[in-house]
Amino acid sequence: MSGKSRPSGLGSLFESHAERGRRTRFHLSRPFDIAPERGAEYTVQQLADLVAEASAWLYEAGARPGSRVAIAKDNHWDYLLLAAAAARVGALPVLVAGSLPPDTLQTVLKRADARVLVTTGEIVRSAAAAGVDVTAFAPRVVTIDGPADGATHVDEFRGARVPGTVRAAPYEPMVVTHTSGTTGVPKLVVHSADTIMGHLSRTESLPWPIVGMKHRDTVATAIAYNHMRMITWSAGTLRLEPKHALVLTDGEPATAERMFRRHRPNYLEALPATYVGWEPLTEKPHHVFTDVRVYVSTFDAMHPPTVRTFLRASQRRFPTWLQGWGQSETGPMTFRLLARRDLEAQGDRHPTIRDVGRPIPGFTGMKVVDPQTLRPVPDGTPGVVLSRTHGRCVGYLGEEDRWQLKAEGKWWNTGDWAVRSRTGAFRLLDREVDVIPGMSCIELEDVLADRLPRLTEAAVIGVPGELPLPVVCTRDGSWDQAAWQRATADLPRMADPRLLEWDEFPRTSTGKVRRMELRERLLGEASAYGTGRWT
Template sequence: MASHRRKPINLGLLFDWHAQNSKQTEFHLDRPFDVAPEKGTVYSGRAISAEVQAISGWLQAAGLRYGDTVAVVKDNHFDMVLLASAAARTGVLPVMISPFVPPAQLRVMLERAAPKVLVTSSDVLARAAKESIEIVPAGVGVVVTGELDTELPQGAVPLADLRGAADPGVRLRPDDEPMIVTHTSGTTGTPKLVVHAAGTSLGRFSFQLESKRIPGITSGRGDVVAGCFSYVHNRLLSWTNGQLSLAPRKTVIMSDPDLDNVAEVLATHRPTSLEALPNMFQRWEELADSRPELFAQVLRYNSTFDAVHRRTIRTFLDVSRARFPIWATGHGQSEIAGISMNVFTRRQARNWQGFRDGSNVGWPPAAPVKVVDPVTGRRKKRGETGLLMVAGKARCLTYMGEPERYLEKVEGKWWNTGDLGRRDRLGRIRTLDREVDLVPGLSSIELESLLLDRLRRAHEVVVLGAQEGPPVPVLSMRDNQITPEEWQRATTGLPELAQPHLVPWEDLPRTATWKVRRHELREMVLGSDRTFGTGRWT
């Protein structure tokens, strides 16, 4: 019999709640959890709830108690969500940090977090040691997961030494107090630590929306849902909530976005719903070209976090053999959750024309949005460009260790996103650039989308504003080559651009969510990170 208990809004209870329902999803992993390497790659709903309870026990054995803070910086996998749930379940505040944050920035973030215990992995410690950076603040306990293939810091404890500790039971923090800390992507520097409460995250409409059964849009009991993410991102709160609420037949977890791994997972499970980061999908276009059968059963694609280029949407909708496949996209920020959403069909993707279609991120379903002048704050009319401001109740509480930076972006009920955009005549939001990355007279997002359309062999296109001369395009090509004739055809009718710089995909500096670190790329290509924007709201 299904449980009639009301679904909790605290992450600490979600897995326990799901395990008591008669309809459960089955989790399939691309590799075993680092916190339970011996338990294989298939978990029932009850088994994964039991794993959360086991983690609660060993976190207590590590010395953590109600009100303490634990930092989690380990190899990317869904067990990071289990760690966060286990911590929240006992009133411990989890601070979730990507293992791909550079060691120098990681040390700064850990100093701001001031955890009692750090849960990490040998790979993270090894990368820091290679750069001679001590990432662990003095007095912080260390628990190491996974393979112990590097020398551990003095006093560090292998996870194996803590397993088997008793479940301490549930003791939640109040819904208006911090429940979890995630972080921003860090495209402009050290990522900000974003503090969320249960009442401002899972308790709000923008987080609850995808846990509702919406025919054709959200998954059903017979679906196979696959996802590939950075598992420390705020997005995983609502995604996990959605899977545990809707209980599809399978929930397939990909921890590694490498083409070979993705191909193996998709060949085994053949998902009907597939979600990944926009830039992951962009990289996987090569897989769609060479192995289109892997995506034949996909009815619903979903990309969140950022705008997605139209070529990417068209590529994947075209390889689906479903009669009416859709692409759902959401635009948001870690601090404010979802801002806008849109759904595209195969017909729409094929009929896109010109610059402006590339930046359409849809309508705001859950919170008011206005466009204002960056200097005067005056509200802009439809069609005029300015800063996007959002008045949402899902707003985070603060930035951990940087409260002044948080207050700089707050104006009463309004949150300054730092994004430049406009509302069109239908009320849709069109994003143009981050304010810090603006290029006078054009939109990098729209220009990059069009160049990707014209350069089929391009993995990535980034347009950088130059202080002297025209904007500089940076291209990542499949064969790292482009002919003068090919470039001339691609730029016909476009604003003046400098000659392109070729940078291999693997050499592009990226964040944990695969966005390009533009300030680092500017230094690589232009020798300076100066921009036309103020960077005030980064």
């Protein structure tokens, strides 16, 4: 265990902070799916009460100590409340994005092997229309939005007696979330109280200079709430007790504008694709980002123009962009702060944004190794990144052999391709499976985005024997070939770009481009330069 004291489990998260008198007010962009009648504002005590009530109806539905409760629903923070409720009765919550394609959802639910599935009638019906019966994957299926064939509506279980809290050992599995799934079916990542509450959440709960939450802050988040990041954000927010916390369930600009007009955020986190969608808001007079002092991005690579746009939008004297690099399996590995001066140079061949910082002192160790021998390579030589942290996940649900393949003693093979400098800083190049010899795809994408302002998405993909293919999207769907030729004159030779609409890019629940699927669709084959061994 990483901490000096025993970490509290997920089941008592809200209760313990309510007992401490935490005063943060939580404001939701829409009411919880599990309590639509209760409005969109909550105290910590009200959240704890709702967790207790949910634990009662989950127990009544069949959740028991040692069983599993799968949760697949629309994106909202009540994923965490349901997870806490399941953990409270000793069950293992398995959080699954309700937006997964039916065939992928089927595979993930089979691996979950849950006694109770909490979902929606809409998901049941849409999956059935695609030939997938999600009600077959658990003895009890509970819908929270309305009736559905083969399922029982949650109202049948409401009003049951609240059971006592089950205290699990801190090393036992506490929660299961899944990876983004950029390279295929998402992996179900198992964490314990030791790994999340005892280690990973500590990085959120410390009063870091500059980037730590303050009591006077209004913090806001617009992320994927089935993701492990949601747990660490919530634990840190409850611990550091900002004045207001805004929870946005979608990336629509209108939602952000409505929420931020009422409470201007000082500390803002969103998915990369959400930041891109919000960029037009910064062009409005009296826009809603004027008071942001810290922007946070952890889910995927951010392109320079988007970071530059939001830093310039803040009227704070020294706003910062906190760039995190990590994985669901390890939590954060490095942090780097970007200021306006770091983004002054536009269109550089090697943008600074790919320099992702150094391992977090006291939390993470990292090294770059040869993919064949797994021995460390000299500084300045690209290789696969291994990470060592007490926050490493304890397994993959239903894929233990896959977890064993990536565990190298105390080290974890991230499958990321990077280079370490002589000073110990890391520069992220690509995922190993996406590597194209002689270039960094994500760096090229940064350069393209910075030199072609009308681009909203760029993904460089490739297979052996073919020129790399840039797949791009522009704000208005138009294309300027002359501008493209000027922007790429000093870049490695590539094929003519393929122009797609934004919605034509296959994406994960966190907004990442599914590169393997895109490669198969456009290049007609799944083969790649990388081995994909550690995906």
